[in-house]
Amino acid sequence: MLRSVFAKTAYDQRRSLLGWVAAIVLLVLMYAGIWPSIRDQPSMSDFLNTMPEAFRSLFASSGADMSTPVGYIQIEFMSFIGPTLVIVYAVAQGSRAVAGEEDRRTMDLLLAEPVSRSRLLLEKATAMVAGTVVLTATLGLALVVEGQLFDMVIPVDRIGAAMLHLALLGLVFGAIALAIGAVTGDVGLSRAVPAGIAVVGYLVNGLGPMVSWLEPLQRYSPFFQYIGHDPLRTGVSGPAAAVAAATVLVLVALAVVGFRRRDVHG
Amino acid sequence: MTGTSIVRTHGLTKHYGATVALRDLDLEVERGEVFGYLGPNGAGKTTTLRLLMGLLRPTSGAAEVDGLDAWHDSVEVRRRVGYLSGEPALYPKLTGAQHVDFLGHLRGTDGRLAAKRFAERLDLDLGRPSRELSKGNRQKLALVLALMSLPDLLVLDEPTGGLDPLAQQEFQAIVRETTGEGRSVLLSSHVLSEVQRVADRVGVLREGRLIAVDRLATLRERSLHHIRATFADAVEPLTFAGVPGVRDLQVHDHSMSCSAPETALDAVIKEVGRHTVLDFECAEAELEETFLAYYEKEAVHAP
Numbered sequence A: 001m002l003r004s005v006f007a008k009t010a011y012d013q014r015r016s017l018l019g020w021v022a023a024i025v026l027l028v029l030m031y032a033g034i035w036p037s038i039r040d041q042p043s044m045s046d047f048l049n050t051m052p053e054a055f056r057s058l059f060a061s062s063g064a065d066m067s068t069p070v071g072y073i074q075i076e077f078m079s080f081i082g083p084t085l086v087i088v089y090a091v092a093q094g095s096r097a098v099a100g101e102e103d104r105r106t107m108d109l110l111l112a113e114p115v116s117r118s119r120l121l122l123e124k125a126t127a128m129v130a131g132t133v134v135l136t137a138t139l140g141l142a143l144v145v146e147g148q149l150f151d152m153v154i155p156v157d158r159i160g161a162a163m164l165h166l167a168l169l170g171l172v173f174g175a176i177a178l179a180i181g182a183v184t185g186d187v188g189l190s191r192a193v194p195a196g197i198a199v200v201g202y203l204v205n206g207l208g209p210m211v212s213w214l215e216p217l218q219r220y221s222p223f224f225q226y227i228g229h230d231p232l233r234t235g236v237s238g239p240a241a242a243v244a245a246a247t248v249l250v251l252v253a254l255a256v257v258g259f260r261r262r263d264v265h266g
Numbered sequence B: 001m002t003g004t005s006i007v008r009t010h011g012l013t014k015h016y017g018a019t020v021a022l023r024d025l026d027l028e029v030e031r032g033e034v035f036g037y038l039g040p041n042g043a044g045k046t047t048t049l050r051l052l053m054g055l056l057r058p059t060s061g062a063a064e065v066d067g068l069d070a071w072h073d074s075v076e077v078r079r080r081v082g083y084l085s086g087e088p089a090l091y092p093k094l095t096g097a098q099h100v101d102f103l104g105h106l107r108g109t110d111g112r113l114a115a116k117r118f119a120e121r122l123d124l125d126l127g128r129p130s131r132e133l134s135k136g137n138r139q140k141l142a143l144v145l146a147l148m149s150l151p152d153l154l155v156l157d158e159p160t161g162g163l164d165p166l167a168q169q170e171f172q173a174i175v176r177e178t179t180g181e182g183r184s185v186l187l188s189s190h191v192l193s194e195v196q197r198v199a200d201r202v203g204v205l206r207e208g209r210l211i212a213v214d215r216l217a218t219l220r221e222r223s224l225h226h227i228r229a230t231f232a233d234a235v236e237p238l239t240f241a242g243v244p245g246v247r248d249l250q251v252h253d254h255s256m257s258c259s260a261p262e263t264a265l266d267a268v269i270k271e272v273g274r275h276t277v278l279d280f281e282c283a284e285a286e287l288e289e290t291f292l293a294y295y296e297k298e299a300v301h302a303p
């Protein structure tokens, strides 16, 4: 069970991950459960259309239509709650990986053993990826299965595509937390910086279409890679996925380099 | 070349920003010896040991363990070393046995049997989560984790802090067996009494400088004692001033006080015995005082 740093990290997560999975299953059940009444109330879409454009742009994606399952899930789930959940989870894991271990002073225990710092960090990063995959896979499965129960049918491949982009979004922020923690050893900073970048990235992506000076920045927002191409409707975007994956890899590489060079906090 | 030293540092220096925690340390620990690394709090002991473990990067100079660079070949160094941190932290939810299992896997050697034996000797229950253990028992567990791989070198930062007297005795026996098997031990402490039963040699660190390295036996001979005596009659100062090694002598008609190293005690007491004694006191001085008395000047005058 405790055969490696990866296994130990996964083992430590088992209870909290179970909690996250249960919460997601219930949350999706709730969203699916109210779908029939939303669908039968066309005024919802009209209501949405009367909202200011900036507001619609922030909380709903382009041309989403509340009267279809895809539009409903897009607006109600994928534009805010879903990313928030996955980002919070991944940032917590990324921050815990190195900075958290130092903060609890157990890093001396790990690094008393003949395990290189790179290896330790890579195993922790792998555990973060695995946890995020479990979380988004659960979410996708819940959307498919619980959607069926309430006639909220979205093509499985589109859900899969959206989950892939959602997982990558979470991992970008998790990798920022991991890298800041690995370079500085500071838990607070390793949470605050990705949180700040997430807020800015969210606003830039949401307001970009309306604010002319923000528009050129929009495509640099991780949220643009996540949802700009509307994955629930159009499926996987290779370039967007590649940009996100490359961002994660670069951040993990920076984390390794930074962690190898510095003093470990005792 | 590995030579005879298991640990060797050259001009090892560590700054934390403006604080100089360690300057120009040249330290050697020989194979098969127990080296007591002494110094008051803040002297730089923990800094030295963490530099050896590759947890800190030297500002300048280098440290070698078994001929390997402590920073660049840290993984290989750690394969040879068992380390007890100065303020050991454990995983609160894991039991002792789970710690043994996990860290054994990281090292790639099964330490379970050895850990079980050490735990029995120290009277430690490996079955309980570490958060339920008392401070002393957590210290024992951390010690067991450092010992269990039977490494070539044990690096122990203040190992007996928090241990009860019985466990301290057992710990000393374990340390002696370790060197009996040809392995080496480097242990730090801020009190001489903690290392004097086990150390072969002692180094003393003060404000980041190594001010003395001596065989323990030599150190003992030099260990300063405070003597105070009250007599029935007035005494002549000159009678005590003539005893070699006596210092800080003060004589006020019926009473005398002075300091003397252990080697001078016999002569002082014989001198005292020539008078009628009303009261007599003799106590060992703090380590720090002994060092200030004998080594500080040497260190200052050293080139």
Ligand SMILES: Nc1ncnc2c1ncn2[C@@H]1O[C@H](COP(=O)(O)OP(=O)(O)O)[C@@H](O)[C@H]1O
Residues within 6 Å of the ligand: B016, B019, B020, B021, B039, B040, B041, B042, B043, B044, B045, B046, B047, B048, B086
């Ligand atoms: N991480 C750190 N940052 C700044 N100063 C430190 C740090 N660690 C230790 N020091 C300082 O370095 C000096 C040596 O500390 P340390 O090696 O812990 O001494 P010891 O173990 O002998 O008590 C002390 O003055 C201490 O305050």
Ligand SMILES: [Mg+2]
Residues within 6 Å of the ligand: B042, B045, B046, B047, B086, B157
């Ligand atoms: Mg210390």
